[in-house]
Amino acid sequence: MKKLSARRRHPLAAVVVLLLALAATGGLYAAFAPASKAQADDTAQSLAIDEGKKLYSVGCASCHGTGGQGTTDGPQLVGVGSAAVDFQVGTGRMPAQQPGAQVPKKKVIYSQAEIDQLAAYVASLGAGPVVPTKSQVSPEGADIAKGGDLFRTNCAQCHNFTGKGGALTNGKYAPDLDGVSPKHIYEAMLTGPQSMPSFPDSTMPEKQKRDIIAYVKTVNGSEAESPGGLSLGGLGPVSEGLFGWIFGLGGLIAVAIWVAAHTAKAKKS
Amino acid sequence: MSSQEIPEENLPEEQGAAHDAVDKAHADPFADPGLPAHRPRIQDLDERAAKRSERTVATMFLLSMLATVGFIASYVIFPVDKIVFIFPFGHVSALNFSLGLTLGLALFLIGAGAVHWARTLMSDVEVADERHPIEATPEVKAKVLADFADGARESALGRRKLIRNTMFGALALVPLSGVVLLRDLGPLPEKKLRKTLWAKGKQLVNMNTMEPLRPEDVVVGSLTFAMPEGLEEHDEDFQTQIAKAALMIIRIEPDDIKDKREREWAHEGIVAFSKICTHVGCPISLYEQQTHHVLCPCHQSTFDLSDGARVIFGPAGHPLPQLRIGVNSEGNLEALGDFEEPVGPAFWERG
Numbered sequence: 001m002k003k004l005s006a007r008r009r010h011p012l013a014a015v016v017v018l019l020l021a022l023a024a025t026g027g028l029y030a031a032f033a034p035a036s037k038a039q040a041d042d043t044a045q046s047l048a049i050d051e052g053k054k055l056y057s058v059g060c061a062s063c064h065g066t067g068g069q070g071t072t073d074g075p076q077l078v079g080v081g082s083a084a085v086d087f088q089v090g091t092g093r094m095p096a097q098q099p100g101a102q103v104p105k106k107k108v109i110y111s112q113a114e115i116d117q118l119a120a121y122v123a124s125l126g127a128g129p130v131v132p133t134k135s136q137v138s139p140e141g142a143d144i145a146k147g148g149d150l151f152r153t154n155c156a157q158c159h160n161f162t163g164k165g166g167a168l169t170n171g172k173y174a175p176d177l178d179g180v181s182p183k184h185i186y187e188a189m190l191t192g193p194q195s196m197p198s199f200p201d202s203t204m205p206e207k208q209k210r211d212i213i214a215y216v217k218t219v220n221g222s223e224a225e226s227p228g229g230l231s232l233g234g235l236g237p238v239s240e241g242l243f244g245w246i247f248g249l250g251g252l253i254a255v256a257i258w259v260a261a262h263t264a265k266a267k268k269s
Numbered sequence: 270m271s272s273q274e275i276p277e278e279n280l281p282e283e284q285g286a287a288h289d290a291v292d293k294a295h296a297d298p299f300a301d302p303g304l305p306a307h308r309p310r311i312q313d314l315d316e317r318a319a320k321r322s323e324r325t326v327a328t329m330f331l332l333s334m335l336a337t338v339g340f341i342a343s344y345v346i347f348p349v350d351k352i353v354f355i356f357p358f359g360h361v362s363a364l365n366f367s368l369g370l371t372l373g374l375a376l377f378l379i380g381a382g383a384v385h386w387a388r389t390l391m392s393d394v395e396v397a398d399e400r401h402p403i404e405a406t407p408e409v410k411a412k413v414l415a416d417f418a419d420g421a422r423e424s425a426l427g428r429r430k431l432i433r434n435t436m437f438g439a440l441a442l443v444p445l446s447g448v449v450l451l452r453d454l455g456p457l458p459e460k461k462l463r464k465t466l467w468a469k470g471k472q473l474v475n476m477n478t479m480e481p482l483r484p485e486d487v488v489v490g491s492l493t494f495a496m497p498e499g500l501e502e503h504d505e506d507f508q509t510q511i512a513k514a515a516l517m518i519i520r521i522e523p524d525d526i527k528d529k530r531e532r533e534w535a536h537e538g539i540v541a542f543s544k545i546c547t548h549v550g551c552p553i554s555l556y557e558q559q560t561h562h563v564l565c566p567c568h569q570s571t572f573d574l575s576d577g578a579r580v581i582f583g584p585a586g587h588p589l590p591q592l593r594i595g596v597n598s599e600g601n602l603e604a605l606g607d608f609e610e611p612v613g614p615a616f617w618e619r620g
């Protein structure tokens with residue numbers, strides 16, 4: 001200490017102190033600044049965004065505008081989030097084939113990696129709902145009965161009580177939920193694609209969305225158990241009544257006619 | 270069967286057998302040709318064929334017995350929750366399927382056996398039952414009319430007017446006792462059709478989470494259902510109350526709301542409409558978030574929620590009633606009163 005104190009008036013002391021102070025500030029900055037880790041992420045993320053932007057300019061920009069600002073042919077994409085992109089492109093609805101009452105589900109033309117890049121690009125335009133993780137959408141351990149309750153309150157009016165879908169106005173319709181993956185059901189609830197209203201986490205928490213997915217997976221689809229047997233499409237009393245009137249009553253009338261018909265006569269010998 | 274007999278009737282031998290009828294037909298083209306001649310079945314002629322039919326019928330009855338045994342056996346064997354895959358029905362309950370199949374077979378085979386028995390072994394000779402006029406003979410008619418005239422004269426109904434008029438009065442008043450009883454079949458509706466549970470200061474409770482709704486929870490394009498605070502799902506009158514009080518909560522950009530009153534009754538674009546269709550009261554919530562149209566699944570009435578829930582299609586006669594909402598001191602959405610008009614379908618005294 002004495003040594004140091006003795007040299008404090010040395011002509012170079014100010015320079016040394018200045019260098020030390022600069023090193024300390026730089027070191028502290030390097031230690032505490034959030035940049036370093038974020039930077040590593042950013043490179044992968046920005047790469048995906050760049051790739052997504054290229055895909056976007058080719059496949060989407062003609063309707064949604066070069067910067068996602070929307071045109072007369074397609075809505076603005078700022079703030080729709082990656083979940084909306086993953087749903088629309090992942091179910092083949094986007095890119096749309098033609099304008100019309102409703103864009104139907106069709107063959108998916110992008111790979112999941114490309115969809116992720118597109119989603120990353122659109123998410124970079126403005127914050128929005130994020131693609132859920134596997135555990136967020138898994139029906140594993142969810143409350144199926146509660147899901148049925150929620151489904152009947154929130155979804156059944158359009159999608160039918162077992163998710164068979166139904167008609168809306170002017171050619172629009174609520175699609176059948178058969179074969180829709182849990183992730184896409186979750187994203188549809190979160191983002192509200194096309195005519196469907198959204199059910200954000202603020203009014204329908206994540207746990208309830210999983211309950212609903214578990215219910216849909218239990219009652220809908222070819223693997224669903226149907227203790228009653230022939231479900232006739234699960235469309236309710238209309239199809240059941242039609243079947244009863246046409247095939248049930250028709251069969252009875254046919255049998256009645258046969259019972260009362262002439263019996264077979266012996267051929268003349 | 271019948272397909273075989275049509276050509277046979279045109280065979281020359283057949284026409285020869287009915288030679289008399291042909292002669293008559295020449296004399297009078299509209300004469301009654303009479304019944305066709307009875308022709309025997311193979312079972313009537315051949316005892317072996319009759320035995321065969323007998324065996325068929327007995328086999329059906331035996332199979333029916335087996336099916337009944339099968340019914341009892343499946344009831345014992347299959348647990349209630351066993352699911353099996355059966356083409357083309359899919360994954361069905363083994364118990365339901367086997368019970369239905371065996372009981373159906375047991376009943377069907379009794380019927381089929383009986384029909385086969387009747388058609389092949391019982392007599393099939395057509396029996397004609399002639400019709401007779403159903404009116405009474407002239408003597409009986411004359412007697413009845415004379416008796417009636419006598420009775421009318423003896424009662425002196427035309428002469429003793431006091432008796433006649435009081436009797437009419439008594440007969441006219443008797444049904445009133447029934448009308449009075451009808452009145453007391455139940456309580457009068459009173460204000461029930463006009464009032465719901467909503468009242469000033471009642472918070473809007475989210476029907477998913479059962480928590481009070483906050484304005485920031487409701488985003489544009491979302492759909493939420495709400496009920497009045499204090500109502501519980503296990504309440505005895507829950508269904509009665511929610512049938513009138515059910516609410517749809519949506520949010521529209523305030524500039525997109527075309528109706529002035531709707532904008533005033535909303536809270537920052539959050540609007541609350543009755544979920545009960547004004548046509549016949551179906552729950553109506555097929556909300557299309559792009560057009561703000563709501564469709565009723567029963568009769569396709571369509572309402573425009575951005576224009577005071579005006580009816581734009583279908584048989585509904587009134588717009589959906591809107592609930593006036595605001596925010597209380599805790600920041601939760603609350604009602605600022607009951608609906609201004611009765612919810613649901615119109616009724617006689619609605620006005």
